[in-house]
Amino acid sequence: MKNKAIAGLLYEIAELLTLNNESIFRIRAYERAAQTLDTMAESVDVVAREGRLRDIAGIGESIAEKIEEYLASGKIAYHEELAARFPQGLLEMMAVPGVGPKKARALFDRLHISSVPELEAAAGAGKIRTLAGFGKKSEDNILKSIATQKQSAGRMLLSEALALSKEIMAQCSGIAGVSRMDAAGSLRRYRETIGDVDILCAATESGRKKAIERFTSLAGVERVLAAGPEKSSVVFEGGVQADMRVIEPASYGAALQYFTGSKAHNVTLRTLAKRKGFTINEYGIFRIGEKAPVAAKTEEEVYAALGLDWIAPELREDTGEIEAAATGALPRLVELKDIKGDVHVHSTYSDGKNSIEEMAAEAQRRGYEWIIITDHSQSLKIARGLSVETMRKKLKEIERLNARYTDFRILCGTEIDILSHGNLDYPRSVLEELDFVLASIHTGFKQDEETITGRVTKALENKFTHCLGHPTGRLIGKRPAYALNMERVLDTARRAGKMIEINSFPERLDLADVYCRKAKELRVKLAIGTDAHTTGHLGFMELGISVARRGWLEKNDIINTLSYKELMEYLKKRREHL
Numbered sequence: 001m002k003n004k005a006i007a008g009l010l011y012e013i014a015e016l017l018t019l020n021n022e023s024i025f026r027i028r029a030y031e032r033a034a035q036t037l038d039t040m041a042e043s044v045d046v047v048a049r050e051g052r053l054r055d056i057a058g059i060g061e062s063i064a065e066k067i068e069e070y071l072a073s074g075k076i077a078y079h080e081e082l083a084a085r086f087p088q089g090l091l092e093m094m095a096v097p098g099v100g101p102k103k104a105r106a107l108f109d110r111l112h113i114s115s116v117p118e119l120e121a122a123a124g125a126g127k128i129r130t131l132a133g134f135g136k137k138s139e140d141n142i143l144k145s146i147a148t149q150k151q152s153a154g155r156m157l158l159s160e161a162l163a164l165s166k167e168i169m170a171q172c173s174g175i176a177g178v179s180r181m182d183a184a185g186s187l188r189r190y191r192e193t194i195g196d197v198d199i200l201c202a203a204t205e206s207g208r209k210k211a212i213e214r215f216t217s218l219a220g221v222e223r224v225l226a227a228g229p230e231k232s233s234v235v236f237e238g239g240v241q242a243d244m245r246v247i248e249p250a251s252y253g254a255a256l257q258y259f260t261g262s263k264a265h266n267v268t269l270r271t272l273a274k275r276k277g278f279t280i281n282e283y284g285i286f287r288i289g290e291k292a293p294v295a296a297k298t299e300e301e302v303y304a305a306l307g308l309d310w311i312a313p314e315l316r317e318d319t320g321e322i323e324a325a326a327t328g329a330l331p332r333l334v335e336l337k338d339i340k341g342d343v344h345v346h347s348t349y350s351d352g353k354n355s356i357e358e359m360a361a362e363a364q365r366r367g368y369e370w371i372i373i374t375d376h377s378q379s380l381k382i383a384r385g386l387s388v389e390t391m392r393k394k395l396k397e398i399e400r401l402n403a404r405y406t407d408f409r410i411l412c413g414t415e416i417d418i419l420s421h422g423n424l425d426y427p428r429s430v431l432e433e434l435d436f437v438l439a440s441i442h443t444g445f446k447q448d449e450e451t452i453t454g455r456v457t458k459a460l461e462n463k464f465t466h467c468l469g470h471p472t473g474r475l476i477g478k479r480p481a482y483a484l485n486m487e488r489v490l491d492t493a494r495r496a497g498k499m500i501e502i503n504s505f506p507e508r509l510d511l512a513d514v515y516c517r518k519a520k521e522l523r524v525k526l527a528i529g530t531d532a533h534t535t536g537h538l539g540f541m542e543l544g545i546s547v548a549r550r551g552w553l554e555k556n557d558i559i560n561t562l563s564y565k566e567l568m569e570y571l572k573k574r575r576e577h578l
Contacts, residue, residue: 002043002044002045002070002071002219002220002237003037003038003040003043003044004038004160004163004238005070005237005238006037006044006067006070007034007035007037007038008034008238009070009076009079010030010031010033010034010037010063010066011030011031011034012079012083012091013030013076013078013079013082014027014028014030014031014034015091015094015101016079016082016083016085016086016091016101017030017082018100018101018102019086019090019094019101019104019105020082020085029058029060029063030063032058033058033059033063035058035353036056036057036058036059036353037067039533039534039536039537040056040536044067044071045071048067048068048071053067053068057353066078066079074237086108086114087108087114087115089114089115089116089118090104090108090114090115092115092116093107093108093113093114093115093116093119095149096116096119096142096145096146096149097141097145097148097475097478097479098138098141098142098145099119099142099145103133103134106131106133107119107122107128107131110131111127111128111131116146116149119142119146120142120143120146123139123140123142123143123146124143126139128142137446141446144480145478145479148477148478148479148480149477149478151477154195155193155194155195155477156193156194156195156240157192157193157194157476157477157506157507158187158190158191158192158193158194158506158509158543158546159506159540159543160194160240160506161187161194161197162183162187162542162543164197164236164240164242165183165187165197165199165242168197168199168215168218168242168244169181169183169199171214171218171219172199172201172211172214172215172218175203175207175210175211175214176206176207176210177203177204177205177206177207177208177210177211178201178202178203178207178210178211179202179203179204179207179249180201180202180249180252181199181200181201181202182199182200182256183197183198183199183200184198184199184200184245184256184259184260185197185198185259185260185261186261186262188260188313189260189261189262189313189314189316189317189550190313190314190543190546190547190549190550192476192509192512192547193476193477195241196240196241196242196243197240197241197242197243198242198243198245198259199215199242199243199244199245200244200245200247200252200255200256200259201215201244201245201246201247202247202248202249202252203246203247203248203249204248204249208229208246211244211246212227212228212229212232212244212246215232215234215244216232216234218234218236220236220237221234221235221236222234222235222236222237223235225241229246230245230246231243231244231245231246232244232246245259249297250296250297251282251283251284251293251296251297252296252297252298253295253296253297253298253299253300253301253302254280254281254282254283254284254285254293254295254296254297254299254302255282255283256299257299257302257303258280258281258282259282260313260316261316262316262317262318264317264318265311265316265317265318265321265322267318268318268322269306269322272306272322273285273306274288276306276307278294278305278306280302280306283296284296284302285302285305285306303325307326308322308325308326309325309328309330310325311325311330312330312333312549314333314546314549314550315330315333315549315550315552317550331552331553331554332554332555333548333549333552333553333554334545334548334549334553334554334555334557334558334561335545335555336541336542336545338555338558338560338561339368339528339541339545339560339561340368340369340370340560340561340562340563340564340567341363341368341369341370341371341372341560341562341564341567342363342368342371342372342528342529342530342532342538342541342560343372343374343413343436343438343467343501343527343528343529343559343560344372344374344415344438344469344501344503344527344529344530344531344532345359345363345371345372345373345374345529345530345531345532345538346373346374346375346376346415346531346532346533347359347373347375349373349375349384349386349390349394350375350376350380350383350384350385350386351375351376351383351384351533352375352532352533352534353533353534354534354535356373356394356397356398356401356410357401358535359371359373359532359535359538360401360408360410361535362535362538363408363538364408366538366541368408369407369408369409369563369564370408370409370410370411370564370567371410371411372410372411372412372413372435372436372438373394373398373410373411373412373413374413374414374415374436374438374469374529375394375414375415376414376415376417376442377414377415377416377417377424377425377426378425378426379417379419379425380417380425380442383442385417385425386414388426388427388430391414391426391430392430392433394412395412395433398410398411398412408564409564411435411436412433412434412435412436413434413435413436413437413438414426414434414436414437414438415438415440415469416437416438416439416440417439417440417441417442417443418439418440418441418455418456418459419455420443420444420455421455421458422454422455422456422457422458422459422462423458423459423462424437424439424459424462424464424465428464431464432464434464435568435571436466436467436571437464437465437466437467438466438467438468438469438501438529439459439460439462439465439467439468439469440468440469440470441455441456441473441482445473445479445482446483447482447483448483449483449484449485452482452483452484453483453484453485453488453489456468456471456484456489456492457488457489457492460489460492460493460496460498461492461496463575465498466498466499466571466574467498467499467500467501467527468489468493468498468499468500468501469501469503469529470501470503470505470508470510470531471484471486471489471500471501471503471510471511471515472484472486472510472511472512473510474508474510475507475508476507476508476509477507478507481510486515486518487518490515490518490519490522490524491522493519493522493524494522494523494524497574498524498574499524499525499526499527499559500515500519500524500525500526500527501526501527501528501529502516502526502527502528502529502544502547502548503529503531503544504528504529504530504531504540504541504542504543504544504547505530505531505537505540505543506540506543508531509543509544509547511526511547511551512547513547513550513551514551515551516547516548516550516551516552516553517551517552517553519551519557520551520552520553520557525557525558525559526548526553526557526558526559527558527559527560528541528544528545528548528558528560529544530544
């Protein structure tokens with residue numbers, strides 16, 4: 001949580017410096033440091049305590065001192081000094097997609113707009129389109145962005161909630177009398193955004209008090225809302241609420257099932273129970289009129305009492321899982337241990353922070369057999385897209401690196417831009433040499449449905465394309481999906497024998513689970529890519545797996561489960577087929 005909190009302040013410093021027209025080099029320094037902290041696997045306070053803060057690339061003396069100041073006092077004076085120069089609402093305006101520091105400053109200077117409500121009112125009244133550099137399209141986009149933000153208000157990304165829940169459970173481990181802890185609610189079901197973090201704890205009477213005391217005194221707790229014998233609630237720095245329920249071990253399974261939800265799943269389960277002569281609640285499953293539970297200790301026992309196979313939490317959305325569990329037809333969902341490689345990885349050749357060799361070493365550490373390096377193509381200048389000459393240099397480096405390995409391989413790929421008319425961003429002579437072509441859209445997000453769907457389907461029909469990257473282009477809570485006809489896209493992928501990516505980056509989680517399930521029905525193969533830009537980002541595979549599981553996907557639906565030999569045979573057949 002401290003990594004996130006400090007990174008947030010460093011990002012804000014960069015934005016405030018931009019507002020103040022400061023040096024671009026200073027701004028970039030704070031942005032780089034913020035990104036480093038945001039993606040760092042270790043806790044920053046541990047790194048600082050061990051004297052390693054200044055060893056981290058991108059964190060110089062000045063920024064290191066500010067991080068240490070926050071760790072000691074919970075604030076950064078320089079941030080407060082900069083923030084005091086502008087209305088607080090201006091910072092919130094900058095967070096609206098399509099605004100940013102420069103436009104926020106223009107709106108403040110010319111129209112005296114200093115808050116999101118004022119911005120929304122001015123856009124609704126047609127006042128912004130009159131300003132130089134804006135126009136009606138900008139005005140419409142601002143209104144759409146504000147609407148998107150409102151929908152996600154008070155919710156956090158799945159990745160953030162997972163990190164917090166793991167930290168809570170790690171800090172609460174080893175308590176005498178506590179036998180088990182689990183995340184519950186929408187977090188256990190791996191929904192893409194989460195409200196409050198729910199934790200369940202199985203504890204004896206002696207362990208109950210200790211668990212509550214530990215939970216309410218965790219590092220980062222800003223306020224204790226409640227500390228009752230069964231449920232405690234706290235608010236962490238940044239306003240995130242977490243709740244802990246302490247359950248007797250004898251009824252833990254029933255409580256875990258009940259508090260995992262979803263509401264719709266539980267309603268259907270209660271209806272089934274009633275039809276079979278039972279009642280079901282957080283304390284167990286009971287025969288009507290009897291006080292002793294038939295089952296309560298484990299979830300498996302609770303489901304079995306109703307004649308059902310155990311249902312994985314990711315499936316509990318009342319979309320046919322109960323019927324499948326009654327007939328033994330549940331899918332054998334893909335697991336993280338099944339993964340043998342990552343299809344979407346960036347290196348320092350484009351906008352990644354680590355070399356190919358470093359990314360490969362981390363992939364090996366994770367037990368992978370292969371990794372595909374998919375740096376950006378030549379048109380995407382902002383991400384240092386590779387020229388043809390640089391791509392050939394990259395091919396040679398990968399060839400040299402592969403000569404060192406006996407049981408691991410690096411594939412040379414590209415995340416290639418789908419250009420305005422659906423053409424790909426490299427000539428045939430380059431595409432023929434690449435192992436994997438991941439085609440993505442990075443421009444023209446706001447094109448109409450027919451235009452953007454036509455671009456994507458044309459790219460999928462290109463014989464050199466293997467896979468469509470981050471298919472809908474959404475950024476959760478920031479940018480809606482393109483106006484894409486996904487049914488047409490999936491049908492084209494089916495006919496052309498192409499793959500669709502499940503992009504695991506926390507703000508994307510793209511493809512949505514409903515389309516993963518549709519792809520499975522059409523027998524379209526899925527490929528999970530972390531979109532990693534640092535070695536730490538390879539850990540986002542867990543998020544991609546969660547999307548796949550929510551989409552009812554099994555091992556055979558996903559190419560990441562193939563061995564290197566199987567993968568190369570599959571890719572070869574795809575090309576030969578065309």
